[in-house]
Structure formats: C-alpha cells, structure tokens
Amino acid sequence: MVGRIRDDSIAEVREKARIDDVVSQYVTLRNAGGGSQKGLCPFHDEKSPSFHVTPARNFFHCFGCQEGGDVITFVMKIDGLGFGEAVERLADKYGVQLRREEGDERDNRPRGPSRTRLVEAHREAQEFYAEQLATPEALVARQFLAERGFDQAAAEQFGIGFSPRGGDDLFRHLRAKAFSQEELVTGGLVAVGRSAYDRFRGRLMWPIRDASGDTIGFGARRILDDDRIDAKYLNTSETPIYKKSQVLYGIDLARREIARSSQAVIVEGYTDVMACHLAGVGTAVATCGTAFGEDHSRILRRFLDDHEEFRGEVIFTFDGDAAGQKAALRAFSGDQNFVSQTYVAVEPSGKDPCDLRVADGDAAVRELVARRVPLYRFVLTNVVGKYDLDRADGRIDALREGARLVSSVRDKSKVDAFARELSQMIGVDPDEARAEVRRAAHRPAPAAGGRGQDRRADRSPAAADSAPAAPRRQVPDLRDPRFTLERETLKLVVQHPMAIGRTTADIGANDFTHPTYRAVWELVEQAGGTATGAGDPAWAARLRDAASDPEVSSAVSALGVEPLLTEKEPDAAYVGHHVFRLLELTTMRRIAEVKSRLQRTNPVEDVEAYNRMFGELAALEQHRRALRDRVMGA
Structure with missing residues (x-):
C-alpha cells in the first residue's frame, strides 16, 4: 500500500503554496488592512464580503458561513478533494517532491481515479488534439477556423485541436502515457462498447478549462458531412471534475480582466468568446451547452467582486429573435443574483460576435458591447x-x-x-x-416555485409539525463582549506564539469561560503550549487539524485571520495587558466563589473551614492586586 505523505513534505507544501495565490484563482481579493485580504465567499452566497485571507499565516476564514483553514483545507473544500489529493495537487503545481513514510500504511484516498490523474489525462489529451490540428486529416477543421477569422495563433491561444476519425487514436496515445482505461472512461475521454473507443471523433475540439487553467473537459463541433452524430456540438458529459452548470468557457482567460474592470460579457458560444477576446473584449465567457443559471452567476460574482461596495456590469449578448427574447427573460428572472447592473447587447443585424467580427472587424465587436442597453428595458420593450x-x-x-x-x-x-x-x-x-x-x-406571489417565495409556505402545518428542527447546542456568541478578552488573548496565541511566548505559562483552561475558547486553549496545551508554536509556520493549521469539533475548528481559523486590536506588531506591553488581565478576571471569579462559600459558613460551628477560606480569600486578594499592578505596568 502507498505510505502516508511525510509531515515535512506537507509542511513544505504549506510553505510554498501561498494561500492568496491559490484563493485568487477562485475569488477576487482586495486589501482589507492589517495584512488581511477579503472577497466574496466561494462556499456560500453572499452580497457583502465576509471571506478573509491572511497570507502571513497562510489562513482563510469566512465570518459568514464559518468555513476556514489553511491552503490545503481550501483546496479540499473548493475542489471536493481528500487531504492526500489536495496535498498532491498543490505539490505538483508548486514543484514540491513529496516523500512518503516507509511501510504499508493505509491509503485513505477515495476509490476511483484521483482528480490529479483526471486533470493530467485531459492535459495530455488537449496537447494531442492540438498536434492533430496540423495534420492533413484536419484540413476541414483549419478551413472552418479560417472562415471565421481565426488563424494559427488564435488556435494556439485557445488550445484548439482536432480529434482524428480513427476511433481509438486518443485511447492508444493515452494508454501509452500510462493512463488506465478506468481513468479515461471516468474522465469522459473514452467510451466503452465492444471495446474502448474515443468519445470524440472527427471533430474540432475546444478545451474547457476551470478558473485555474486546468483542462477539465472538451467541446466538440461537427465539421464533417459524414459524421454519424447529427448534434452540432458534443460536450464532455458530467464527470468528477466537470459539471456543466458550474463551468464557464473562457473564465481562465477572462477572470483577471473581469476583476480589473468589474465587467463580464456573457456570449453564447466558443467562437463568440474567441471573437470577443481577439477584438479586445477580454471579459467574455460562455456557458457550455446549458442555459445561464444561478451556479454560473455565483462563479461570476466571485470574480466581479460583486457586492454593495463595488458595483460592476454584467452584459448578456442575445440574438434579437424569439429565442433571444426568451433567453433575456430567463436572465432577467435571475437578475437578483447580481449586485452589478445587468445589460443586454444586441446586434440589430442579428449577427453574433463571431459573425460580426468577420463581417465588420474588431471595432464592431467592441461597439456592440458599448451599445449595451439595460436588461430591464430590453425585456420591457419585448413584452410591450x-x-x-x-x-x-x-x-x-x-x-x-x-x-x-x-x-x-x-x-x-x-x-x-x-x-x-x-x-x-x-x-x-x-x-x-x-x-x-x-x-x-x-x-400574491407566483405559484409554488416562483422566485423569492418562502419555500416553507409550501409545507402544510402537519408537515411542519412532523419535522421539528433538530436541537442545537446553546452556546454564547463568540463575539459577545463578555468574551472579548478571551478572544483577543487567543488571537495572540494563534497568530503570534513567539510574541506571547512563555507569558502564558500560568494560563489554564479554567481561565476561559466560553466553552469553545476553552476547547481552543486545550488544543494549545495538547500541542505543547505556545513555546512549541514559535517559529512554526503551520502552528495555526496544526491546532485546527487537531480539533474534532467543527465549531472549535472554525473558531481557530477565525482567530487566525481576524486582526488584533492594535495595528502594530504586538509587543510585551500589549501581550502582558491581555494575559495578566485574563488571569486577574479568573482570580476575581475565584474570590467571588470563596466569598459566597464564606457567607454560607457558620464561623462558630465550623471554625476550621471558615478560617481556611478566610486565609484563601486573603491570598487571592493579594494575588489579584499583584496582577492588577502588572496590568497597569503593561
């Protein structure tokens, strides 16, 4: 069996894979001060950014949905990978040679081909198709591109290729590259009948890439008259790495320009995306064989930085025919998904961006986008x-x-x-x-299923009674002012273990009254205390990984990214103020407890116990005064 990845290799991955670099492939980040960056959370829908990234600690946390962790956790959650797969993917991208423990430890990766292998197979397939575009057999494919104004440079820019007609050319090529039949079938590159055969044959091939640039599927256009499949386009079927409702063609090329300009242009096809980009409209993307939906809008909003503080533009291009009007109405129904203003760009002649570029040049495509009209007006005009x-x-x-x-x-x-x-x-x-x-x-609102309707209204009283809400553990809000000192002290522990050092030697779990904060401190103790975290770049991640309770895990990530109450690096005075004040509050609680017991004790009937408690109270008062002096000194 495959041995587990060594801890030093995991630490090297965490060190070399900068979390801001990885996250920015999925989310537009802006500086938020205090060494933090923020953007719209990729794990839940929101209109105001609550997703924070702290590069210095290689940590992220969303204060909306409470997801958080380090760079490995982010890749696991965003791409649905196991821990080992996420480490392998990051290692491959950032040039880390993974080393494994000797022996036969169990391989905990999920069954079936890994995402890494599926992506590698698609990369090899794209390179194979691109090479085939130069062969004599691909003459019709090259003519198709030339007629639409795309030269060799354009084909290379977008990675276009040609799938040979032979039936198993790709299959044999990839098998020679050591890919298994299971991997090729799972990835949608190969199908199996009486024998394995290429999924796409004799077609012009567009690679479909995710935001990070990995090829995850293909769009294949019919170009030969004797193609036995009548469908003009064949797209990769749903696979572990390709979900058509969550993919936008061209997002890998457009995402930076979308973030820079706060504008996205939605077109209808692959050639339209190409025409727009080549004409200077670098924000164009398209869906892949499906209507534009909520998942697509969620992807765009992350890159648009589409929230109340930064308003952008989403421009749809539709034909002026009945189908275009229907698409516009569908887009209007999803208009509430965007804070950005929505527009429609329609060419009066009915040409799509590709045909328009061929007929009238690049400037005409740019003019089409510039002539946009508000989506509501376009829809209203069509309705009237x-x-x-x-x-x-x-x-x-x-x-x-x-x-x-x-x-x-x-x-x-x-x-x-x-x-x-x-x-x-x-x-x-x-x-x-x-x-x-x-x-x-x-x-009244539209019938059931209408947009904006409270779905709970569809439930009968009996249904509501039969499905009571699951009881939740009642714990105080972590941001309750009563626990501010505990929170700030733990932020120092998680973020600056070197600064806080051995000052925490007298701190114990009982110094934290919030159960979640107490659990976080217990993780610190189990890890060997703050002294062991000094100089360890994975200190926060190590604490979070050790948490078995999701609420505690989330609290660690929040403590790891939330800025301190000081803009400066914490010095001894700042640390001392928090640590000694925390210990003082604990002493004050103990004093209150002893006073309560003392009041309930009869000094005549139980002289010994009364005197013992009186002495304990005196010692506690002396200790409290000493701590108060240290707080004031700090």
Whole structure:
C-alpha cells in the first residue's frame, strides 16, 4: 500500500503554496488592512464580503458561513478533494517532491481515479488534439477556423485541436502515457462498447478549462458531412471534475480582466468568446451547452467582486429573435443574483460576435458591447411589443404585464422612473402606470416555485409539525463582549506564539469561560503550549487539524485571520495587558466563589473551614492586586 505523505513534505507544501495565490484563482481579493485580504465567499452566497485571507499565516476564514483553514483545507473544500489529493495537487503545481513514510500504511484516498490523474489525462489529451490540428486529416477543421477569422495563433491561444476519425487514436496515445482505461472512461475521454473507443471523433475540439487553467473537459463541433452524430456540438458529459452548470468557457482567460474592470460579457458560444477576446473584449465567457443559471452567476460574482461596495456590469449578448427574447427573460428572472447592473447587447443585424467580427472587424465587436442597453428595458420593450397598442385592451394587457416586471426591479428607488418609461412605451398617463405597478407589487406571489417565495409556505402545518428542527447546542456568541478578552488573548496565541511566548505559562483552561475558547486553549496545551508554536509556520493549521469539533475548528481559523486590536506588531506591553488581565478576571471569579462559600459558613460551628477560606480569600486578594499592578505596568 502507498505510505502516508511525510509531515515535512506537507509542511513544505504549506510553505510554498501561498494561500492568496491559490484563493485568487477562485475569488477576487482586495486589501482589507492589517495584512488581511477579503472577497466574496466561494462556499456560500453572499452580497457583502465576509471571506478573509491572511497570507502571513497562510489562513482563510469566512465570518459568514464559518468555513476556514489553511491552503490545503481550501483546496479540499473548493475542489471536493481528500487531504492526500489536495496535498498532491498543490505539490505538483508548486514543484514540491513529496516523500512518503516507509511501510504499508493505509491509503485513505477515495476509490476511483484521483482528480490529479483526471486533470493530467485531459492535459495530455488537449496537447494531442492540438498536434492533430496540423495534420492533413484536419484540413476541414483549419478551413472552418479560417472562415471565421481565426488563424494559427488564435488556435494556439485557445488550445484548439482536432480529434482524428480513427476511433481509438486518443485511447492508444493515452494508454501509452500510462493512463488506465478506468481513468479515461471516468474522465469522459473514452467510451466503452465492444471495446474502448474515443468519445470524440472527427471533430474540432475546444478545451474547457476551470478558473485555474486546468483542462477539465472538451467541446466538440461537427465539421464533417459524414459524421454519424447529427448534434452540432458534443460536450464532455458530467464527470468528477466537470459539471456543466458550474463551468464557464473562457473564465481562465477572462477572470483577471473581469476583476480589473468589474465587467463580464456573457456570449453564447466558443467562437463568440474567441471573437470577443481577439477584438479586445477580454471579459467574455460562455456557458457550455446549458442555459445561464444561478451556479454560473455565483462563479461570476466571485470574480466581479460583486457586492454593495463595488458595483460592476454584467452584459448578456442575445440574438434579437424569439429565442433571444426568451433567453433575456430567463436572465432577467435571475437578475437578483447580481449586485452589478445587468445589460443586454444586441446586434440589430442579428449577427453574433463571431459573425460580426468577420463581417465588420474588431471595432464592431467592441461597439456592440458599448451599445449595451439595460436588461430591464430590453425585456420591457419585448413584452410591450407583443401587444397591439392601437387597441384599448392591448394597452391594458401590455400595462399589466409590464407593471409586473417593473414591480420586480431590485432597486426600488428606480421603480418610479421605470414606471414613467413604461407609460411612454404604451402611451398611457404616468399616474396610471404607477398605480398599476403598485397593484402588481401587492398581488400574491407566483405559484409554488416562483422566485423569492418562502419555500416553507409550501409545507402544510402537519408537515411542519412532523419535522421539528433538530436541537442545537446553546452556546454564547463568540463575539459577545463578555468574551472579548478571551478572544483577543487567543488571537495572540494563534497568530503570534513567539510574541506571547512563555507569558502564558500560568494560563489554564479554567481561565476561559466560553466553552469553545476553552476547547481552543486545550488544543494549545495538547500541542505543547505556545513555546512549541514559535517559529512554526503551520502552528495555526496544526491546532485546527487537531480539533474534532467543527465549531472549535472554525473558531481557530477565525482567530487566525481576524486582526488584533492594535495595528502594530504586538509587543510585551500589549501581550502582558491581555494575559495578566485574563488571569486577574479568573482570580476575581475565584474570590467571588470563596466569598459566597464564606457567607454560607457558620464561623462558630465550623471554625476550621471558615478560617481556611478566610486565609484563601486573603491570598487571592493579594494575588489579584499583584496582577492588577502588572496590568497597569503593561
């Protein structure tokens, strides 16, 4: 069996894989002060950034969903990997040669091909397809690209290739590279009938990459008349590394420009993405064989830094036909997913960006995007256009349907202006339009499944009674002011073990009154105390990994990224103030306990116990005064 990865190799991975570098492949990060960076959390949907990364400690934490950890934890969670796989992936990317323990320790990796192997197989397949594009057999593929304005340089930029018609060319090539049939079938590159055969044959191939640039699937276009599969496009089927609802073609090339410009352009196909990028619109992406949905919007929002403080633009390109109008309505229904303003760019001639570039050049593509109109206006115009406005009943029906759209606009401060615009389109009095919009806003929500409806309303009282909420452990809020001193002291312990050093020698678990903070301190004691953490870059990660309770684990990651109350590096005075004050509060609680027992003790009937407690109280008071002096000195 494969031996476990050695601790020193894991430590080297943590050291070389900078967490800000890894996280920024998935999230747009901005400086948040105190050596911290923040962005929208990739693990839950939010409109205000609560996801913090602290490069100095190689740690992340979301104060919204409480996910947190080090760079290995992040890769495990974002890509659904086991610990060993995440370490292997980072090691491969950052050039770390992993060493393993000798012996036959159990390999705890999940069954089936690893993500690393599937990605490697796709990388080899992409290189193979790209080489085949230069062969005589691929002449039709090259002609197809040339007719659409794409030369060899463009093909290389986007990694385009050609799949031979033979049937098992890729299979034999990858088997010679030591990939197993199971890996190739699981990855969707090969299918199995009477024998194994290439999934794509005789087609033009586009590699589909994730945000980090790894090829995870392919889009294959029909170009040969005798292709026995009629579908114009074949995409990789769902695999462990490819989920079409969570993939945007071109995101690897567009993500930095999207973050820089706070703009994203959504087009309909691979060639449209290519045309936009080559024309200077470097923010273009496309879905892969599926409609634009909530998962796609969530991906974009992370790179747009799409929250209340930074408003961007999301521009959809649709055809002006019925299908385009339907797509626009679908996009409008998901408009609430964005804080960014949403727009539509439609070419009056009906050309898509690729055809427009061929016909009128790069400038025409840029002009198409520049001529964008608000999504709501495009949808409203199409809705009103369905009715005969020369008839009174047509105007009434147009007003009613248009008012429903206006009343659903997210920014309520704009509703009045939109109502006036609706009145101008239809030719009715603005007050009449406003009244209809108000009526639309107060009408009952759409039937079950409608957007924004509380799903709990669909449940009958009996169903609600039969499914009581699971009891939750009642613990105080970690940010309750009563525990501020405990929190700040532990932040020093987690973030600056060298600074706090042996000052914590007198601290014990009883000095922490919050059960979660007490559990964090117990992890510190189990790890050998703060002295063992000094100079250990994986100190915080080691504490977090040792936690068996998810709440404690989350608390460690939060303590590892939250800034101290001082902007300077903590000095002896700052450390002393927190440590000695924490010990003083513990002493004060003990004094209160002894006083309570003393009051309940009869000094005549139990003289010995009374005198013992009186002496204990005197000693505690003396100790408290000494600690108070040290606090004041600090």
